[in-house]
Amino acid sequence: MASERNKVKLSKSILDMKFMKRTKEKVLKEEDDAQSRAMYSNEITDKMRKSESYFVIEPSYVPCENLNDGRFSFRGMNPEIERILELEQNAKQAAMDQNVKKDVTDDDMQSAYYGNVKKTIERKFQSKTHRRKISLPEPKFKKPKVDD
Structure with a gap:
């Protein structure tokens, strides 16, 4: 204040x-700035002045939209650029694959899918008499419970 x-x-x-513009x-x-500080001095606290910003200001919308920037080549017009783009794409894909967790393990998928396929193929090549003997029991109708 003394300097002011x-x-x-x-x-x-x-x-x-x-020349003085x-x-x-x-x-x-x-x-x-001095007027605004004087006007809002009782409303703005020291914590507000010293707080950090929680927002990231991005000057371009390219990263927000996940757009590709730079040079491109199509149909082999510039093989070097195509090779570089392919390497970048493979690196991004590898990074994404590491982050993705599997909901169903490989063993569970194998037992669920290939077990059913195996049974179906076995039934297909069995003789008719053998199929009739092993056929699944037919579901019987169950009488609904009556609430009194």
Whole structure:
């Protein structure tokens, strides 16, 4: 505050000169900041002034939309670029594959799928008489319970 009192203010006519445009903008900005600080001094706390920002400001929308940037080549027009793009794509795919967890293990999938396929193929090649003997029991109708 003491530095603000000792600071010499330039006159308006000097600030209006061509070569003083930047200085004029800087002075106006400082005045606006001082006025806003004075106006909201009782509402803005020290914690608010010193807090960190929780937002990431991205100047481009390319990473937000997962767009590819840079050079491209199609149908073998530039094989070097195509090779580089393929390597980048493989690296991204490998990183994604490591992050993905399986809901069903390989063993469970094998026993569930291939077990049924094996039984179906075995039944297909059995003789008709053998199929009739091993056929699954027919589900019987169960009488519904009556609530009294």
